[in-house]
Amino acid sequence: KTGLFDFVFRGEAEETLAALLSLLVEGGSRAGNAVSGALSVPVAGVIAADSWKTGNGRIPEPAFVENLDSLSSPFLDGTLNLPSYGGLLWELSRGCPFGCHFCYESRGKLGVRVFSLERLERELEVFAGAGVAQVYVLDPTFNVNGKRAKNILELIRRKAPSIHFTFEARSEYLDPELAALFSSVSCSVQIGLQSAHPEVLVHVGRNMDRDDFYEKVLLLHEAEVVYGFDLMYGLPGDSLDGFCESLDFALEMRPNHLDIFPLAVLPGTRLAEEASDFGLVWIPGPPYTVLSTPSMNSSDMNEAQKIAEACEQLYNKGGAVAWFSMVTEALSLRPSGLIMEFSAWSGTHRASLFESLRSFVQSLFDRAGKKAQGRVAADIISYFHDTDDPSVLPFYHDPAELGAYLESGIDNIEELLLLVPKNPHDTA
Numbered sequence: 054k055t056g057l058f059d060f061v062f063r064g065e066a067e068e069t070l071a072a073l074l075s076l077l078v079e080g081g082s083r084a085g086n087a088v089s090g091a092l093s094v095p096v097a098g099v100i101a102a103d104s105w106k107t108g109n110g111r112i113p114e115p116a117f118v119e120n121l122d123s124l125s126s127p128f129l130d131g132t133l134n135l136p137s138y139g140g141l142l143w144e145l146s147r148g149c150p151f152g153c154h155f156c157y158e159s160r161g162k163l164g165v166r167v168f169s170l171e172r173l174e175r176e177l178e179v180f181a182g183a184g185v186a187q188v189y190v191l192d193p194t195f196n197v198n199g200k201r202a203k204n205i206l207e208l209i210r211r212k213a214p215s216i217h218f219t220f221e222a223r224s225e226y227l228d229p230e231l232a233a234l235f236s237s238v239s240c241s242v243q244i245g246l247q248s249a250h251p252e253v254l255v256h257v258g259r260n261m262d263r264d265d266f267y268e269k270v271l272l273l274h275e276a277e278v279v280y281g282f283d284l285m286y287g288l289p290g291d292s293l294d295g296f297c298e299s300l301d302f303a304l305e306m307r308p309n310h311l312d313i314f315p316l317a318v319l320p321g322t323r324l325a326e327e328a329s330d331f332g333l334v335w336i337p338g339p340p341y342t343v344l345s346t347p348s349m350n351s352s353d354m355n356e357a358q359k360i361a362e363a364c365e366q367l368y369n370k371g372g373a374v375a376w377f378s379m380v381t382e383a384l385s386l387r388p389s390g391l392i393m394e395f396s397a398w399s400g401t402h403r404a405s406l407f408e409s410l411r412s413f414v415q416s417l418f419d420r421a422g423k424k425a426q427g428r429v430a431a432d433i434i435s436y437f438h439d440t441d442d443p444s445v446l447p448f449y450h451d452p453a454e455l456g457a458y459l460e461s462g463i464d465n466i467e468e469l470l471l472l473v474p475k476n477p478h479d480t481a
Contacts, residue, residue, distance in 0.1 A: 063098040064115025064161060065147075067124050072096050115161050121147065121168045128176045140187035141180065145173060145205065149193045154258040154323040155285075155316060158193050165197065170204055177212040187217045195220040196231060206234040219243065224269040225262075232272040241279040241309065244270070248288055248295070249302035256289040256331065257324060263302070270306050281310035286357035287343035288316050289331040293353040297389040300360070304388035307378060310369045313361035315342040315354065360389070363396035371410050375437040380414055380430055383466040384421060391417075410434050411447070429470050433459070448476045 062069055073096045098116030118124060127133045128141075135141070148165040149158040180188065196202040209218060218240040235242055248254050251261055273280045282303045286296045303311055318328045318335040328335065332347040345351045367373055381391050398413050411431040418427025428449040435446045436456055448455070450473045458472055 059102050061100040061102075062116070063100070063113060065118050066098070066116070068118055069096050069098050069116045073099055117162045117166075118147075119166070121166055122172055126172065126176060128179050129172075135179065135183035135185055138185070140189060141185055142191055143176070143188045144168070144191045145195070146192050150197055151194065152258050152323070154256075154327065155319065156193075157319060157321045160321065160323075167198075167201070170201075170208065173205060174208050174212060177208055180216060181213045185213075185216055187219070188213075189219045190221070193221055194223050194226075196222045196226045199226055199228065199231060202226075203231060203234055206231075206238055209238045209240075210234070214238065217241075221245070224266045227269040227272050229272055229276075232276040232278060235273065235278045236276040241281065242273060243281050243283065243312070246282040246299070246303055247285045248291060249299040250291065250295055253288050253291045253295065267306065274307065279309045281308045281312065282306075284311060284313045285316050286313065286361070287333075287346060287349055287354055289333065289346060290348060291346070292348045293356060296349075296357055297360070297387075297393075300364070300389040300392065301387050304368070304377065304392075307374055309374050311364055312369075313364055315358070317341045318343065359396045360392055363399065364392050366399065366406065367392060367395045367410065367413075371406055372437065372439050373410070376430070376433045379433060379464050379466055380417075383423070383426060383430065384417055386417075407434075407438055407440075426466050426470055429455075429466050429473070432473075433466075433469075450474065451476050 060073060076096065095113070098113050100112060125132075128135065146165050146167040148162060149156075150163075150165055152159050195205075209216070216239065218238065219242075220235075220240060221243050224244050246261075246266070247257075247259060249261070249263060251263075254260055270280065284296075284299055284303055286293075300311075300313075316324075316333075318325050318333060318341050320341070333343050334345045335341055335343045343354070345354055349357070368377065377388070377391070380386075381388055384391075386394070394417060395413055398416065399409060402409060402412065404412065411434050414430045414434060415424075415427040418424060418430060432448050432450050432452070432455055435448055436452060436459065438446060446452075455469065455473045458469055463469060463472070
């Protein structure tokens with residue numbers, strides 16, 4: 054070996070790795086020879102270590118596979134034993150038409166290259182036959198080509214109806230037909246909101262129209278599609294207050310889950326080239342996350358992290374989507390306010406998550422002088438509690454009556470307090 058590496062591959066290496074290995078085999082034993090000695094013919098996108106060290110080699114352009122169908126499918130050729138995996142990563146295309154500065158998905162080769170629908174159909178048939186349970190689609194924007202996305206969803210509906218798929222999508226490319234097709238398959242759709250402030254997003258090569266975003270997400274909501282959002286904190290020009298406003302905007306649309314994470318300055322991205330100009334301070338090695346910005350000091354970043362952790366516990370793991378807005382409306386709290394209250398409360402209380410949520414919500418109503426309403430809220434949490442374990446759940450009110458009113462669309466805690474009779478047994 055020479056230094057830290059023998060060869061570096063720029064771009065996509067499926068074809069170039071095979072070509073290099075063939076040349077090395079043809080070149081015979083490497084013993085006593087410089088590793089590049091076997092390279093009588095240069096391989097596209099490959100840098101040899103000794104050429105790099107002496108400065109005699111040029112840096113080649115990255116290599117890309119033009120016809121993706123020319124690559125052998127590990128799903129179709131038997132390379133992977135599919136039943137041994139709990140889930141799969143599925144690549145439908147490569148490339149991205151967008152240029153978000155914090156991402157390198159679009160760097161190197163412009164445009165999007167796709168695998169053929171015929172190949173994808175055969176792979177779906179193999180997935181279904183192998184009993185695959187979950188598939189995560191790797192495409193950063195599944196619905197950038199609406200017609201193709203609809204064709205793929207139709208294939209999934211016909212060929213793999215029992216498999217759950219996770220997609221990443223852009224809100225601006227949603228339409229009623231696409232929402233209906235998402236609803237026709239078992240799936241969840243993740244949308245990269247990042248921030249609700251266009252003046253912040255412009256610094257990282259993104260944009261958004263808040264009204265359009267809301268209207269497009271409403272299509273998913275009305276079609277009963279499971280959807281979630283991504284939010285970032287530490288973006289150039291953002292603040293802790295601005296982040297909380299984005300959190301409010303996101304939670305008001307009742308996503309099934311919300312993934313919140315700090316901005317990362319990844320090497321090779323445009324943001325890495327501009328981060329110092331923005332005054333960002335970040336970890337120089339993995340995970341490269343931002344520590345502070347001119348508008349979010351380290352204390353603000355730590356507070357945002359606590360909010361993100363509280364949101365993960367209360368909203369995501371706590372399954373709060375079903376009752377969250379009922380509680381915020383009854384207490385006249387901002388969504389971010391409820392999350393921040395839980396962050397402070399959970400630091401001094403230790404119990405199971407289910408017990409914590411009931412106790413926490415009741416404490417807020419007690420503090421507001423609404424003890425009776427707090428008991429209704431606690432019962433609503435019990436009603437929507439999702440567990441596989443047989444258990445006796447606490448109810449202050451008749452759970453059957455409460456459930457009937459909730460399922461009929463009555464979700465006002467004050468109204469439910471008047472309608473639902475008390476439970477004489479305290480448990481059900």
